[in-house]
Amino acid sequence: MIQPNVPETGVPRVVIVGGGFGGINLAKKLKNAPVQIVMLDRNNYHLFQPLLYQVSTAGLEPDSIAFPLRGIFKSQKNLIFRMAEVTGLRAAENILETGIGELRYDYLILATGSTTNFFGNKLIEEHAIGMKSLIEAVQIRNYVIKQFEESLLLKTEEEIKPKLNFVMVGGGPTGVEMAGAFAELRKYIIPKDYPELPVSLMNIYLIEGSPRLLAGMSELSSEKALKGLQELGVIVMRKTVVKDYDGKILTLSTGEKIESQSLFWSAGVKGVPVDGIAPEIILPNGRILVNEFNQLNGLTNVFAIGDIAQMTDDKHPKGYPMVAQVAIQQGANLANNLKKLLKQQTSLQPFKYNDLGSMATIGRNKAVAEFAGMKLYGYFAWLVWMAVHLMSLLGFRNKLVVFINWFYRYFTFDRGTRIIIKRGAANIVKLRQTVN
Amino acid sequence: MIQPNVPETGVPRVVIVGGGFGGINLAKKLKNAPVQIVMLDRNNYHLFQPLLYQVSTAGLEPDSIAFPLRGIFKSQKNLIFRMAEVTGLRAAENILETGIGELRYDYLILATGSTTNFFGNKLIEEHAIGMKSLIEAVQIRNYVIKQFEESLLLKTEEEIKPKLNFVMVGGGPTGVEMAGAFAELRKYIIPKDYPELPVSLMNIYLIEGSPRLLAGMSELSSEKALKGLQELGVIVMRKTVVKDYDGKILTLSTGEKIESQSLFWSAGVKGVPVDGIAPEIILPNGRILVNEFNQLNGLTNVFAIGDIAQMTDDKHPKGYPMVAQVAIQQGANLANNLKKLLKQQTSLQPFKYNDLGSMATIGRNKAVAEFAGMKLYGYFAWLVWMAVHLMSLLGFRNKLVVFINWFYRYFTFDRGTRIIIKRGAANIVKLRQTVN
Numbered sequence: 050m051i052q053p054n055v056p057e058t059g060v061p062r063v064v065i066v067g068g069g070f071g072g073i074n075l076a077k078k079l080k081n082a083p084v085q086i087v088m089l090d091r092n093n094y095h096l097f098q099p100l101l102y103q104v105s106t107a108g109l110e111p112d113s114i115a116f117p118l119r120g121i122f123k124s125q126k127n128l129i130f131r132m133a134e135v136t137g138l139r140a141a142e143n144i145l146e147t148g149i150g151e152l153r154y155d156y157l158i159l160a161t162g163s164t165t166n167f168f169g170n171k172l173i174e175e176h177a178i179g180m181k182s183l184i185e186a187v188q189i190r191n192y193v194i195k196q197f198e199e200s201l202l203l204k205t206e207e208e209i210k211p212k213l214n215f216v217m218v219g220g221g222p223t224g225v226e227m228a229g230a231f232a233e234l235r236k237y238i239i240p241k242d243y244p245e246l247p248v249s250l251m252n253i254y255l256i257e258g259s260p261r262l263l264a265g266m267s268e269l270s271s272e273k274a275l276k277g278l279q280e281l282g283v284i285v286m287r288k289t290v291v292k293d294y295d296g297k298i299l300t301l302s303t304g305e306k307i308e309s310q311s312l313f314w315s316a317g318v319k320g321v322p323v324d325g326i327a328p329e330i331i332l333p334n335g336r337i338l339v340n341e342f343n344q345l346n347g348l349t350n351v352f353a354i355g356d357i358a359q360m361t362d363d364k365h366p367k368g369y370p371m372v373a374q375v376a377i378q379q380g381a382n383l384a385n386n387l388k389k390l391l392k393q394q395t396s397l398q399p400f401k402y403n404d405l406g407s408m409a410t411i412g413r414n415k416a417v418a419e420f421a422g423m424k425l426y427g428y429f430a431w432l433v434w435m436a437v438h439l440m441s442l443l444g445f446r447n448k449l450v451v452f453i454n455w456f457y458r459y460f461t462f463d464r465g466t467r468i469i470i471k472r473g474a475a476n477i478v479k480l481r482q483t484v485n
Numbered sequence: 486m487i488q489p490n491v492p493e494t495g496v497p498r499v500v501i502v503g504g505g506f507g508g509i510n511l512a513k514k515l516k517n518a519p520v521q522i523v524m525l526d527r528n529n530y531h532l533f534q535p536l537l538y539q540v541s542t543a544g545l546e547p548d549s550i551a552f553p554l555r556g557i558f559k560s561q562k563n564l565i566f567r568m569a570e571v572t573g574l575r576a577a578e579n580i581l582e583t584g585i586g587e588l589r590y591d592y593l594i595l596a597t598g599s600t601t602n603f604f605g606n607k608l609i610e611e612h613a614i615g616m617k618s619l620i621e622a623v624q625i626r627n628y629v630i631k632q633f634e635e636s637l638l639l640k641t642e643e644e645i646k647p648k649l650n651f652v653m654v655g656g657g658p659t660g661v662e663m664a665g666a667f668a669e670l671r672k673y674i675i676p677k678d679y680p681e682l683p684v685s686l687m688n689i690y691l692i693e694g695s696p697r698l699l700a701g702m703s704e705l706s707s708e709k710a711l712k713g714l715q716e717l718g719v720i721v722m723r724k725t726v727v728k729d730y731d732g733k734i735l736t737l738s739t740g741e742k743i744e745s746q747s748l749f750w751s752a753g754v755k756g757v758p759v760d761g762i763a764p765e766i767i768l769p770n771g772r773i774l775v776n777e778f779n780q781l782n783g784l785t786n787v788f789a790i791g792d793i794a795q796m797t798d799d800k801h802p803k804g805y806p807m808v809a810q811v812a813i814q815q816g817a818n819l820a821n822n823l824k825k826l827l828k829q830q831t832s833l834q835p836f837k838y839n840d841l842g843s844m845a846t847i848g849r850n851k852a853v854a855e856f857a858g859m860k861l862y863g864y865f866a867w868l869v870w871m872a873v874h875l876m877s878l879l880g881f882r883n884k885l886v887v888f889i890n891w892f893y894r895y896f897t898f899d900r901g902t903r904i905i906i907k908r909g910a911a912n913i914v915k916l917r918q919t920v921n
Contacts, residue, residue, distance in 0.1 A: 051638045054681075093630060094904040110886075112546035112902040119678040120899065129681070132634045132905075149638050184906055194529060198568045202487045202585050242555040245490075245565070446893045450546075450886055457882045463556065466548040468530040469568075470620055 052150040055129055058085050061391060064145055064152060066135050066323075067160035068095050068118045071355030071376030075158060076128055077121075078384030082391065086128040087154075089147060093118055093132050096183055097442055099373065100451070102223055104186035105313075106230035107194070107238075107467035108458060111187050113450040116443040135161070138325035140348055146325075156350045156387060159323065159337065160380070163356035163371055166317035166334065176296040177314040180223055189313065191469045196311060197243055198469075206250060213251040214309035216299060218291050219316035220257030221265070222409040225274050227313060228255040229412040232281035237462040253283045254307060258290045258316070263417070265370055266407055270417040273426045277411035291316075318371055320357040332359055336368065341399035343383050350390075354379035360400060373441075374405050410434045413459075488586040491565055494521050497827060500581055500588060502571050502759075503596035504531045504554045507791030507812030511594060512564055514820030518827065522564040523590075525583060529554055529568050532619055533878055535809065536887070538659060540622035541749075542666035543630070543674075543903035544894060547623050549886040552879040571597070574761035576784055582761075592786045592823060595759065595773065596816070599792035599807055602753035602770065612732040613750040616659055625749065627905045632747065633679055634905075642686060647744035649687040652735060654727050655752035656693030657700070658845040661710055663749060664691040665848040668717035673898040689719045690743060694726045694752070699853065701806055702843055706853040709862045713847035727752075754807055756793040768795055772804065777835035779819050786826075790815035796836060809877075810841055846870045849895075 055062075061084050065072045068090040076086050094115040103109040122128045137146035138157070145152045165179030178192070179185050196212045203209050215231055217224045231253045240248050255262075255278060261271040262278075262285070278285055290302040291312075299307040320335035330338040330346045336359035339345055343352040343360065352358075355376030359368035369375040379400055386397045406420025408430065416431040418424075425433060435455065442448050458464060491498075497520050501508045504526040512522050530551040539545040558564045573582035574593070581588045601615030614628070615621055632648045639645050651667055653660045667689045676684050691698075691714060697707040698714075698721070714721055726738040727748075735743040756771035766774040766782045772795035775781055779788040779796065788794075791812030795804035805811045815836055822833045842856025844866065852867040854860075861869060871891065878884050894900060 050640070051635075052640065054638055054640065092905065093634065110546045110548035111906060112548075112904060115904045115906075117678075117903050120903070123677045131637065183904075187906065198529065199487075201567065202490055204486070204488065204490065241559045242553075446890070446897075446899075449889050449893070453885050453889065454882070457885070461882075463882075467553045467556070468548060468551045468619075469528065470547060470551075470623065 053087075053131055053133070053147065053152050055085075055087055055131070055152060060085050061155040062087060062153065063156045063158065063387065064089065064154040065158045065160060066090075066145070067162055067355075067357075068092070068121075068130075069098075069160060069162045069355060069376060070373040071162075071380040072158070072160035073118075073121060073380075074377045075160065075354065075380035075384050076125070078381055079387065080125050080127070082127070082384075082388055084127060084156075084387075084391065086125075087152065088118065088122070088128060088130045089133045089135060089152075090118060090130075091132065091134045092183075093130075094183075095121060095443060097447075098181070099222075099438060099441075101180060101183070101186045102227040102230055104183070105180065105189040105193075105227065106234055107190050107464045108230065109451060109454050110466050111183050113447050113454070114442070115183055116447060121443060135323050138323045138351075140325065140345075140351055143350070154350075156390070157352070158343075158383065159351070159353040159357055160355050160376070161321065161323075161357045162376075163318035163335075164321055165314060166319035167314065168317060170293075173291060173294050173312070173314070176294050177218070177312040180227065180313060180315045181318070187470065190467070192311065194467055194469050197239065197246065200246055200250075201243065206247075209246075209250050210252075211297065211308035211310050213246075214254065214307060215252070215311045215313070216254040216256065216307060216309045217313050217315065218256045219314065220255060220259070220262035220285075220287070221315060222263065222407070223315035224255055224257070225262055225278065225409050225411065227315065228253055228278055228283045228285075229281060229410060229415075232278070232283050233412050234464070235282070238464055238467070242467070254309075255283050255285045256289050256291060256301070257285070257287050260288055262287070263409055265372075266409075266417065266419055267424060269424060270419060270426075273417050274409060274411055277415050277417075281412050318356065320359075322357070334359075342386055342397045343379055343400060352383055354383055365402075369402055372407070375402060378403060408434050408437065489523075489567055489569070489583065489588050491521075491523055491567070491588060496521050497591040498523060498589065499592045499594065499823065500525065500590040501594045501596060502526075502581070503598055503791075503793075504528070504557075504566075505534075505596060505598045505791060505812060506809040507598075507816040508594070508596035509554070509557060509816075510813045511596065511790065511816035511820050512558065512561070514817055515823065516561050516563070518563070518820075518824055520563060520592075520823075520827065522561075523588065524554065524558070524564060524566045525569045525571060525588075526554060526566075527568065527570045528619075529566075530619075531557060531879060533883075534617070535658075535874060535877075537616060537619070537622045538663040538666055540619070541616065541625040541629075541663065542670060543626050543900045544666065545887060545890055546902050547619050549883050549890070550878070551619055552883060557879060571759050574759045574787075576761065576781075576787055579786070590786075592826070593788070594779075594819065595787070595789040595793055596791050596812065597757065597759075597793045598812075599754035599771075600757055601750060602755035603750065604753060606729075609727060609730045609748070609750070612730050613654070613748040616663065616749060616751045617754070623906065626903070629747065630903055630905050633675065633682065636682055636686075637679065642683075645682075645686050646688075647733065647746055649682075650690065650743060650745035651688070651747045651749070652690040652692065652743060652745045653749050653751065654692045655750065656691060656695070656698035656721075656723070657751060658843070659751035660691055660693070661698055661714065661845050661847065663751070664689055664714055664719045664721075665717060665846065665851075668714070668719050669848050670900070671718070674900055674903070678903070690745075691719050691721045692725050692727060692737070693721070693723050696724055698723070699845055702845075702853065702855055703860060705860060706855060706862075709853050710845060710847055713851050713853075717848050754792065756795075758793070770795075778822055778833045779815055779836060788819055790819055801838075805838055808843070811838060814838060844870050844873065
């Protein structure tokens with residue numbers, strides 16, 4: 050019989066759901082606390098989401114941005130990891146329901162992150178591709194390369210064009226970086242790999258509903274990003290919304306139609322709350338309302354941090370941005386508060402967000418970055434972007450492999466990982482059934 | 486309409502089926518020949534099969550042993566690549582039938598390699614996992630890690646044992662190296678990653694039908710490999726054949742039964758000949774009989790090289806071994822002969838195999854190697870093994886990434902890539918249908 054098999058050790062049990070930025074930072078900060086930490090995640094790895102778009106565009110291997118959670122915590126003796134999905138919460142009994150059985154907790158922290166938000170448009174949801182998970186990134190890579198291979202087999206430009214129209218929806222960092230990476234592919238890789246294909250048939254669209262890209266940054270940065278992408282030949286459409294998509298034709302709010310077989314969606318994210326949370330604290334975007342200590346309303350031992358949590362203050366009436374920094378800082382603050390609670394101290398520290406800045410890369414040698422009151426553009430911002438991302442990657446091996454890939458790409462203009470990993474053999478079907 | 490879209494250029498057309506060791510070496514050697522080369526492969530990458538077992542055992546990322554064929558040939562102007570499966574041959578008309586339409590050829594070279602041979606045992610074929618493709622390796626990695634994660638959820642040793650019995654069938658280099666890698670996992674990784682699991686429950690079996698391992702090498706090397714594996718705790722069974730397997734219980738020719746959910750099969754390979762080849766030159770193992778010029782019987786412009794070709798001489802009445810060296814050398818010899826044929830010369834050079842030696846690694850610091858009349862064992866053989874494999878890998882990036890992984894593993898005893906890449910999101914089902 051399957052069961053969580055987590056022994057009672059006599060010390061308070063802290064259950065952390067999710068091994069993202071918030072969850073792992075919280076767990077690390079509790080390393081020497083007198084608790085038993087149980088970390089649950091549906092995957093066995095921490096994913097460095099900021100570089101996911103580089104996997105999609107054949108710049109990095111998937112393994113280099115995923116770090117096994119057991120590796121992260123191998124020297125942390127007070128932590129137990131279980132690969133499991135959470136299915137429900139019975140807060141009155143301090144019980145978490147999971148795919149591997151029920152788990153009692155003394156303190157529960159939901160750090161489940163966010164998922165792609167299609168804002169209820171079922172047709173788009175059915176045909177567009179999200180950009181949140183590792184398998185999505187690998188599949189995008191497979192899919193994009195396949196469009197080029199198949200284009201070679203078509204005779205007329207009318208047949209080819211829909212295959213080579215790539216549409217990114219959402220002008221946040223993910224959309225901007227992905228569009229830039231596609232433009233680089235078009236400039237440096239496609240002409241070499243597919244000399245038979247007129248590269249002019251490939252179009253890259255970036256569609257954003259609001260008047261500007263990178264809405265979280267300054268107007269100047271937005272302007273620089275827009276210009277940078279346009280110089281790379283990206284067709285940027287602002288104040289434009291995708292109304293409909295059937296897998297072949299995209300209808301825009303302007304009435305315009307685009308033929309495309311590839312719609313990549315980063316126009317929004319949402320939380321996926323656990324069953325059993327009081328409906329009145331679940332917001333329409335799926336985030337869970339928490340107080341300044343990240344506590345769920347009416348519960349003193351249940352917390353939510355990171356993307357899934359919505360904490361408001363005067364400056365952030367709609368909650369903090371759904372970015373890694375907020376999750377990391379909330380994890381740290383909550384670790385301190387948990388230590389106080391363990392000592393029966395009631396003077397908890399309210400969370401204060403320290404905005405360390407934000408940045409986005411636009412393409413080779415070009416980025417926008419804002420931090421410590423500075424605004425940087427161009428080459429230097431790009432170097433900063435690389436340094437910050439390299440430093441943030443977990444593990445020496447991953448840092449080194451990513452560095453080498455970037456170094457190699459910089460000097461050769463090549464991308465090493467443009468392979469299609471196909472399924473095929475009959476046995477794999479069986480394996481897949483077992484594995485999933 | 487889908488069609489190969491290969492233009493007629495007035496020069497003779499050489500169609501090469503398969504981008505393995507034989508195919509790419511042949512194509513490279515024809516770089517300056519006055520021909521149009523059309524290379525077909527079902528995948529868009531060359532796979533460095535000798536290191537596949539390291540992907541299976543979380544030592545290397547899949548991308549580091551796969552090299553995009555378009556990248557390999559990007560500066561070779563006389564070569565066109567198409568991703569396609571070959572479905573039939575009409576030799577009388579010089580027409581190759583493929584999934585993307587028919588293709589005329591002047592010279593045709595079949596270099597399609599080999600696939601796993603289950604020797605007709607349907608039950609084993611259904612439940613065992615082959616070790617020939619990149620996706621199989623990734624799935625083995627997923628599957629193995631999942632066995633450990635699931636073992637944690639079971640209470641009794643009786644339930645756990647079948648999950649942690651890993652059985653390799655076939656005592657050739659693949660089976661030996663895989664068994665050694667599993668033993669290393671057990672020694673260095675599992676105790677750290679799964680301190681809750683008694684490592685004694687994990688058993689590694691290597692089953693070989695003949696009296697010795699590494700039958701292609703000397704008796705002394707076989708003996709060293711056997712000892713090395715036994716020292717690592719691998720249970721090696723010789724003169725033993727797997728009679729049956731239902732996915733749960735393995736029945737051996739000795740009558741013994743082993744409970745195991747993981748049977749990895751490298752007990753044999755076979756050719757998969759193309760429809761349309763005269764049945765009398767197809768051997769029971771699927772290989773195609775060729776003459777000393779790699780020509781198919783009765784055809785002067787159709788050739789087979791590498792694993793798919795069976796060429797016999799006095800020393801090799803059953804054909805040359807199905808290894809990379811034979812394919813590479815046959816590719817080179819055939820390139821020279823094709824150049825002669827293009828110049829209307831009829832004095833073709835018969836193939837002569839120059840055995841450069843063979844080697845297998847057994848584990849950390851340990852390998853067996855035989856070359857240039859020397860027999861090496863232990864640490865030095867292991868260094869030679871690493872150097873030869875690194876040098877043989879295509880591409881600077883791959884060499885570097887593999888080197889770093891090995892370097893990192895050597896000093897940290899860690900394996901960086903033990904992640905489970907899962908499928909899950911509904912959209913992926915759709916994508917998968919499109920991609921496959």
